[in-house]
Amino acid sequence: MRFAWIDLREVPGPQLQAVVDAAVHTRMAGVLATDAELLATLPPTVTRVLIPGNPATDTAKKPGAKETKETKGADDSKQTKATAGAGWDVLLRTFTTQDELDALAAGNRAAGGTPTAGFIDVRDDRTLRLSCAGAMALPYTVIHFADPTKIPLEIVLAAAESAEGKLLTTVADLEEAAIVFDVLERGSDGILYPPRTADEVFALARLLEATTPQLELATLTVESIQHVGLGDRVCVDTCSHFEEDEGILVGSYSSGFILCCSETHPLPYMPTRPFRVNAGALHSYTLGPENRTSYLSEVGSGHALLAVGADGRTRRVVVGRAKLESRPLLEIRAHAEDGQLVSLTVQDDWHVRVLGPGGKVLNVTELRTGDELLGYLATDKRHVGLPIGEFCKES
Structure with missing residues (x-):
């Protein structure tokens, strides 16, 4: 210590x-x-x-x-x-x-x-x-x-x-x-x-005291997958190598996130990029140190995020650059055991991946109703990325 x-x-x-x-x-x-x-x-x-x-x-x-x-x-x-x-x-x-x-x-x-x-x-x-x-x-x-x-x-x-x-x-x-x-x-x-x-x-x-917390990840169940058309998505390139079971937490709502996988796993047509996460649409929240969220549209060079493992371990990683491009998008809706809704919009392509229980790697275009994902449920509402005790409903 x-x-x-x-x-x-x-x-x-x-x-x-x-x-x-x-x-x-x-x-x-x-x-x-x-x-x-x-x-x-x-x-x-x-x-x-x-x-x-x-x-x-x-x-x-x-x-x-x-x-x-x-x-x-x-x-x-x-x-x-x-x-x-x-x-x-x-x-x-x-x-x-x-x-x-x-x-x-x-x-x-x-x-x-x-x-x-x-x-x-x-x-x-x-x-x-x-x-x-x-x-x-x-x-x-x-x-x-x-x-x-x-x-x-x-x-x-x-x-x-x-x-x-x-x-x-x-x-x-x-x-x-x-x-x-x-x-x-x-x-x-x-x-x-x-x-x-x-x-x-x-x-x-x-x-x-600036250590990163151990997070208690939740198992989420996919309830729908929908093609939503063209939009802007963000690739986050960090200054660190991700482990095979690591990624970053991303979600459309500040109350719930899905663990998006890094590009550490082999793909045809392109080399692995173990420093990158194809994270999601630009409006999405992502979780950083000190329980603070940022929009993906705000993330850029020098920004700090949390790398999160399938077992809930976390560490601080620094963003080298964020790349925003227009791509077809896919919305994933899932719910927690208590019924809480979690939504994630990502690029509509099979090489974009999320993590399931045990660190299982799942291609987003192959998800089906009933599949299980790893996520994180936050109890805090947010204002400018900071937790706040106020009424807030997201849909």
């Missing part, structure tokens, strides 16, 4: 208490600060991370620098003071060499010791290899990548696949946080995020 530590070091003074309160209220996993007394005020629901100086600027910890007796003594003094006042759960220390990493790992193995996390600034191949070693050896490894490319993060994620510890990546903003969480489809376990205001903490909380 992805998580975030809130970095308090750059929070403006007037905003500090509000940011701390927001971090506690949203149950952020951790709060990081140089002030042990501030950390001591936080509840035990938050991991309190103490930095003995700033890992990014502490002279004694810059790459290639030696730790002097004076700087080591200063750090030990701060640790002793923090221990006296309690208040922290994890100590964050910079490592720049293998010897420093070995010392941190040895300290963590000592019985009764306070967990020590490692911070490393990755700027070249040497520090990249050292960060991989840290991710395997420490309970937490916080990495700052100097370059904007995400290739080094991919390398660390691959190297630390079997690691028991947690990897955190520093990010500058929410946009970068979203990217980091998607790298290699797995992403960094956590991020270190420096908010400026409490609003940014709440926005981060929404990002962390």
Whole structure:
């Protein structure tokens, strides 16, 4: 489960208490600060991370620098003071060499010791290899990548696949946080995020909660199929490969959808296009993240939709383009067990497909009364795609 530590070091003074309160209220996993007394005020629901100086600027910890007796003594003094006042759960220390990493790992193995996390600034191949070693050896490894490319993060994620510890990546903003969480489809376990205001903490909380739901699909029974003539239909080309039992939910009514199959299955005369769904007429609704619907006519490049499997699993997919063309259309009407009507208008051609129970692939032109389809019944009425509690009748 992805998580975030809130970095308090750059929070403006007037905003500090509000940011701390927001971090506690949203149950952020951790709060990081140089002030042990501030950390001591936080509840035990938050991991309190103490930095003995700033890992990014502490002279004694810059790459290639030696730790002097004076700087080591200063750090030990701060640790002793923090221990006296309690208040922290994890100590964050910079490592720049293998010897420093070995010392941190040895300290963590000592019985009764306070967990020590490692911070490393990755700027070249040497520090990249050292960060991989840290991710395997420490309970937490916080990495700052100097370059904007995400290739080094991919390398660390691959190297630390079997690691028991947690990897955190520093990010500058929410946009970068979203990217980091998607790298290699797995992403960094956590991020270190420096908010400026409490609003940014709440926005981060929404990002962390942005998972797609498991849907309870319904079995629908076909009651009629009708050729309705020429109209405009939309093909949705996504930036992802669909699985053989995946598609998107489409329907004429916002209260009911049918699972339209992707073009992952072989067809004569044309190659498979596993990124595409021949979705339906342009007026149709389709379901996206956060329980929001869109008309197919609104769907376009950069739009997010839900890919839905025959077992109800979902994932977010991004639209690369939507292609609208005039074609003969076919209306499928089906009903749920309780009699609720679901309607779908699609291109009138046998290579357009929907899914039945168990992921069975069904050509729309071969459907017959009594055939069973997979669908989704929504209890919400809609206004501009958002659920709303009002009277609404569709026919």
